[in-house]
Amino acid sequence: MTTSSKARSWHRFRCDTEGFALAEFALALPVMLVVYCGTVDVAQMVMANRKVTQLTLALADLSARRSPLPPDEIENIFNAAQAVLMPFDSANISMVISSVVIDAGGIAKVCWSNQRNGQALARGTTVTLPDSIRVPSTSVIMARASYTYTPMVGYVLTRTFTLGGDPIYTRPRSGQAVGSASIEQVVQTGTPPCPIF
Structure with missing residues (x-):
């Protein structure tokens, strides 16, 4: 092969663009998949x-809507x-409801x-x-x-995350002024009113 034929072959090779898009796609695909998986996991976590x-x-x-509050009504509130959590797995949720009474001091x-x-x-635990x-x-x-949120894809976010945990406070809407200090509160059926602890 002569120098001129080598030069022509090299020129044809350089000018041939068939398959160039496929090569670019093959290089970009892993990056696109990582971005997509990360977006899905982050979006699901924000929604949860x-x-x-x-x-x-x-x-x-x-x-806060009802007083006295019987045990079966508390179960209905939890249910x-x-x-609200649907379609996320309710087995991973932890819920606590507490009535907190603030005394005169x-x-x-x-x-x-x-x-x-x-x-x-x-009962009687001091709360800040x-x-x-x-x-x-x-x-x-x-x-x-x-x-406890576990990422759906788990390719970018690879561990579990604990979401929430911050308390939310609500004043009683239909409380009863009971107890030794006549403080309006939601009374639980079968539990003496406070501030007598």
Whole structure:
């Protein structure tokens, strides 16, 4: 092969663009897949986090509406709040509802607490509340929910995440002024009213 034929062959090779798009696609495909998988996982996690917040709001709101609150109604509240989480797996949610009574000295203590897949607070446990919530001689319903999120694809986000966990407070809507200090509160059936702990 002469130098001129080599030059022509090299020129033809350089000018031949067939298959160039396929080669570019083959190089870009792994990057595109990583971006896509990451986007799916992050979008699902953001949606789950939003649903956990809505679930916590539902727990607080539904618990503050009725007094006295019987045990079967508390189970109904947990079931209704859990439905907010759909289509995510409800087995991974932890929920706690507590009635917190603030005495005349501004000390906040748990009057009653119920849980599903979580840790209920013991009666008389002192709770730290934000200053805007800690009004003497009042009470609040404190709801807390957390969700263990496992990424759907698991290629970019490779571990589980705990979403939520921050308490949401609601004042009783139809509380009863009971207990030794006549503090308006949501009373749980079968549990003495507070502030007598």
